[in-house]
Each structure stands twice: as structure tokens, then as C-alpha cells.
Amino acid sequence: MATNSLPVLAILGGTGDLGTGLARRWAQAGYEVIIGSRNQEKADTAVADLREVMAERGVTELSVRSAENLAAAQAADIVTLTVPFSHQSSTLELVQAALQGKILIDVTVPLVPPKVARVQLPEGGSAGQIAQALLGDDVSVVSAFQNVAAAHLQEGSGLNCDVLVSGNKKDAREAVITLVEAAGMRGFHAGMINNAAAAEALTSVLITINKRYGCHAGIKITGIED
Amino acid sequence: MATNSLPVLAILGGTGDLGTGLARRWAQAGYEVIIGSRNQEKADTAVADLREVMAERGVTELSVRSAENLAAAQAADIVTLTVPFSHQSSTLELVQAALQGKILIDVTVPLVPPKVARVQLPEGGSAGQIAQALLGDDVSVVSAFQNVAAAHLQEGSGLNCDVLVSGNKKDAREAVITLVEAAGMRGFHAGMINNAAAAEALTSVLITINKRYGCHAGIKITGIED
Numbered sequence: 182m183a184t185n186s187l188p189v190l191a192i193l194g195g196t197g198d199l200g201t202g203l204a205r206r207w208a209q210a211g212y213e214v215i216i217g218s219r220n221q222e223k224a225d226t227a228v229a230d231l232r233e234v235m236a237e238r239g240v241t242e243l244s245v246r247s248a249e250n251l252a253a254a255q256a257a258d259i260v261t262l263t264v265p266f267s268h269q270s271s272t273l274e275l276v277q278a279a280l281q282g283k284i285l286i287d288v289t290v291p292l293v294p295p296k297v298a299r300v301q302l303p304e305g306g307s308a309g310q311i312a313q314a315l316l317g318d319d320v321s322v323v324s325a326f327q328n329v330a331a332a333h334l335q336e337g338s339g340l341n342c343d344v345l346v347s348g349n350k351k352d353a354r355e356a357v358i359t360l361v362e363a364a365g366m367r368g369f370h371a372g373m374i375n376n377a378a379a380a381e382a383l384t385s386v387l388i389t390i391n392k393r394y395g396c397h398a399g400i401k402i403t404g405i406e407d
Numbered sequence: 408m409a410t411n412s413l414p415v416l417a418i419l420g421g422t423g424d425l426g427t428g429l430a431r432r433w434a435q436a437g438y439e440v441i442i443g444s445r446n447q448e449k450a451d452t453a454v455a456d457l458r459e460v461m462a463e464r465g466v467t468e469l470s471v472r473s474a475e476n477l478a479a480a481q482a483a484d485i486v487t488l489t490v491p492f493s494h495q496s497s498t499l500e501l502v503q504a505a506l507q508g509k510i511l512i513d514v515t516v517p518l519v520p521p522k523v524a525r526v527q528l529p530e531g532g533s534a535g536q537i538a539q540a541l542l543g544d545d546v547s548v549v550s551a552f553q554n555v556a557a558a559h560l561q562e563g564s565g566l567n568c569d570v571l572v573s574g575n576k577k578d579a580r581e582a583v584i585t586l587v588e589a590a591g592m593r594g595f596h597a598g599m600i601n602n603a604a605a606a607e608a609l610t611s612v613l614i615t616i617n618k619r620y621g622c623h624a625g626i627k628i629t630g631i632e633d
Contacts, residue, residue: 300604302528330630341629345612372615378526379612382605386571387628389598396631402616403567404556404624 190360191215191257193250193272194264196227199288202334203261203326203364204245205231210363213244217253224248254279259356261286261326262312266293269308273315280320284353286360287312287377288326290384298389300382309347309377321353324377325361325368327384330397334364342399345371345380369402416586417441417483419476419498420490422453425514428560429487429552429590430471431457436589439470443479450474480505485582487512487552488538492519495534499541506546510579512586513538513603514552516610524615526608535573535603547579550603551587551594553610556623560590568625571597571606595628 190207192200195216204214208231216231218224224247235243254260254276260283264272269289273280289308293301305311309324316322324347333340344361346368348354354370361368371379383400390398416433418426421442430440434457442457444450450473461469480486480502486509490498495515499506515534519527531537535550542548550573559566570587572594574580580596587594597605609626616624 298598298602300532300598300602302532302604306526306528333630347612369616370619371612372524372526376526376608376612376615378528379605379608382602382608386573386597386602386605389602390595390628390631393596394631398628398630401627401629402613402624403627404559405616405620405622 187212188258188356189213189215189256190259190261191217191248191253192261192263193217193253193276194262194268196223197263198331198335199326199329200263201227201231202331203263205235206334206364207360208243208245209240212363215246215248215253215257217248217250219250221247221249251276251279257283259284259286259360261288263288266291266308269312270315273312277316280316282319284321284323284356285312285316286326286357287322287324290327290381292385298385298392300385302378302382306375307378307381309374309381313349313374321348321350322374323348323353323357324374324380325357327380328387328400329366330399332397333399340364340366340399341401342366343402344368345376347371347374347376347380349374367402413438414484414582415439415441415482416485416487417443417474417479418487418489419443419479419502420445420488420494422449423489424557424561425552425555426489427453427457428557429489431461432560432590433586434469434471435466438589441472441474441479441483443474443476445476447473447475477502477505483509485510485512485586487514489514492517492534495538496541499538503542506542508545510547510549510582511538511542512552512583513548513550516553516607518611524611524618526611528604528608532601533604533607535600535607539575539600547574547576548600549574549579549583550600550606551583553606554613554626555592556625558623559625566590566592566625567627568592569628570594571602573597573600573602573606575600593628
């Protein structure tokens with residue numbers, strides 16, 4: 182159960198492996214989580230599936246519910262976006278008013294199918310910059326989680342993978358690093374929102390490595406004294 | 408001493424910490440290395456300094472010599488470029504004819520001072536793509552080593568840092584991965600030359616992390632079974 186001191190979290194487009202993986206980890210850490218979708222039934226199914234998986238593991242007390250994307254954004258304090266790049270702008274336009282004064286965690290990777298293993302950054306520099314420009318300065322866009330393999334998020338164990346956290350406001354980055362840690366990973370201040378380009382580009386490199394080496398690769402930052 | 412089977416290596420603009428760090432490691436692995444500079448005297452000094460440092464460690468048999476950049480490129484089989492972004496194109500234009508049929512290892516990071524901690528990728532997408540476009544298809548441009556801290560290269564010990572290796576030709580990437588391993592690191596096939604953008608952008612993120620956490624950060628790829 183979420184305590185009063187924890188922010189309510191929404192995950193828009195949260196019915197995929199990445200969204201439900203984050204939902205599971207945050208709910209297990211005690212957060213109230215809303216899985217959002219364009220389609221209420223899809224969101225209902227994702228929540229039911231998540232409850233079933235967790236019940237098999239003996240976890241029955243999870244504060245997870247479903248909603249359409251707009252209602253999810255309205256009800257949450259911090260909103261995470263996990264939709265394909267082609268749906269990023271339309272989803273943000275839908276929820277723009279509901280995001281004012283809040284943090285948006287943008288997980289969008291600007292992949293251009295079919296060549297998803299090739300870096301093809303957008304004209305705006307990165308999906309993170311596109312989101313910040315679209316939403317305006319009263320929304321704190323923080324880019325994160327692009328380099329986390331959904332397959333590993335879905336596992337119950339620890340994650341051997343770090344998260345680069347970019348955004349123009351330090352307080353917002355701090356809040357997201359707290360959520361990264363709640364999900365079982367280390368998060369690093371990675372600079373202004375322009376620097377989202379690094380993690381977004383790296384995703385295509387990791388896809389290349391996954392194909393070649395048959396794995397679900399991630400990255401760790403080295404050279405820092407623990 | 409280099410054996411006949413090893414390629415001769417040139418490092419253009421090789422008098423800095425990164426260039427001399429690579430020179431030291433490759434020479435110790437038995438390669439013949441030419442440190443190139445715009446200025447013969449600067450190259451002479453770099454080689455003399457390198458010999459002195461290595462002699463202090465008891466290493467006197469090193470096949471390292473100095474040359475101006477053009478002569479270095481002409482004499483080498485594989486050429487590495489370690490100049491600031493602002494000198495990349497002029498240096499490549501100088502040696503273009505000498506590079507035909509060879510591999511160019513591009514280490515250029517498109518930093519735009521004074522905001523070097525901010526990702527500011529060039530219009531061509533990446534420095535790697537700029538090099539490949541400038542040199543033409545008879546030169547195999549391979550992007551590598553952007554994320555290696557020169558401070559760590561200068562140390563004698565092992566390096567806790569991986570190298571992303573991008574380029575359009577697999578054989579050329581393989582040859583560079585051999586050189587990455589000779590320098591004491593793991594190298595990964597990271598895709599076509601477009602994917603140089605990832606390592607180049609990541610450098611500004613690592614600069615951000617170095618400033619904030621007081622370190623010389625690098626990256627490791629995780630999730631691959633050894």
C-alpha cells in the first residue's frame with residue numbers, strides 16, 4: 182500500500198513489457214501505480230495479468246489499477262510515458278493539461294522501423310527534447326529507462342544495469358533517481374534534457390548487440406568509487 | 408618489436424593523453440606505432456616522453472617513432488585520429504589520399520566548447536559519419552574509443568571499460584576489436600557508422616558524471632554471458 186508520502190505514479194501506454202515491468206517493481210516498493218492505455222479494456226487486462234503473476238509469487242497486496250491515459254495522468258503525481266515513438270506526440274497532446282506542474286518521465290526511444298538497430302535521432306535532437314518543447318517549461322521532462330531490457334524488468338531479481346537520468350531540473354532528476362532505485366537499479370544525473378540523445382542512441386546499439394550476441398544487454402557506469 | 412604479421416599503426420594528433428595512452432598500450436602489445444602531429448617537434452617530444460615513462464617502468468624495447476601527420480598516415484596500415492572536432496575535417500583532407508584502402512579509426516567526439524557536457528551532435532549525425540562521407544567508400548571508417556578515460560589509458564593496469572566499435576564493414580570492425588583487446592579492453596560490434604552517434608553523445612554524459620561524481624567514468628556492457 183502506498184503511504185501518504187509517496188507520489189502516485191501513472192504509466193501511460195503501460196500495458197507492454199516495459200510498462201508492466203516498471204509497474205510491478207514500483208508497486209512492490211509500495212507505490213500506488215496506475216497502468217494507463219488508450220483502451221480501458223487493455224489496461225484492465227494488463228492489471229489482471231500483473232495481479233495473477235504476482236499472486237503466483239505470493240504477493241497479493243499490490244496497489245495497481247487501470248485507467249485510460251488521460252484519467253491516469255490526471256490522477257498521478259509523476260507520469261511515465263512508455264509508448265512507441267510514433268505515438269509520443271499524440272499521447273502528450275492528449276494529456277498536456279493534466280501534466281502541468283508535474284514530472285513526466287519520458288522513456289521514448291526514437292526508433293525508426295524497420296531499421297531499429299540503426300541510430301536515427303530526430304530533428305529535434307532527441308525524443309526527450311521533443312517532449313520538453315511540446316509540453317512547455319511548467320512540465321519537468323526527465324528522460325530515463327531507455328537502456329533497461331524489459332525482459333530483465335519482468336524478472337524478480339536484481340538488475341545489472343544502470344539508468345541515465347537527463348532533465349533540465351535537478352529536483353526532478355532526483356525524484357526520478359529515487360524511482361530508479363525503487364525499481365532496483367542505480368540512476369545517474371546525466372545532464373540536461375539534450376543529453377537524452379545519448380541513452381536514446383545507445384538503445385539502437387544495444388539492439389545491435391542483442392542480435393549479434395544473443396542477449397539482453399544493458400550498461401553499467403564504471404570508474405565511480407562506491 | 409612488431410612482427411611482420413602485425414599492422415603498422417599511426418595515431419594522428421597523437422601527442423595528447425589519449426593518443427599517447429593508446430600508443431603506449433599498442434607498443435607494449437608488440438605493434439609498431441607512429442605518433443603523428445602537425446608539428447614534427449611536438450611528435451618528437453611525445454615519443455621521448457613516452458620512452459622516458461616506459462623506461463622508468465623497465466620497458467626499453469618499444470617500437471614507437473614520430474612523424475608529421477601526412478608521413479605517419481602514409482607509413483601506416485591502420486590510422487587512428489585523435490584530434491579535437493574542430494580539426495577533424497582539415498586533418499582528414501590532408502591525409503585523404505594516404506588513407507585509401509586503409510582503416511581509419513575515428514576517435515573524434517563532436518564536443519562544442521564551452522558546453523562540452525551537453526550533447527550537441529553535428530548535422531551529419533556524428534563525427535564518424537562526417538569522416539566516412541569525407542573520405543569516401545574506399546576508406547573503412549571505424550568509430551571507437553570515445554568513452555575511454557585517457558587517465559585510465561595512461562595507467563599500466565587493466566581497464567574497467569568497454570569500447571563500442573561502429574563501422575559499415577564487418578572485417579574492419581573486427582580488425583579494430585583486435586586492437587581494442589590489444590589495449591586491454593573488450594570491444595563490441597556496435598553497428599553501422601551511424602551508430603557512432605551513441606558513443607559520441609555518451610561522452611558528454613560521462614563528462615557530466617565526471618564533474619558531478621568526481622571520477623573518470625566509463626561504461627561496461629552488461630547482460631552478456633562471458
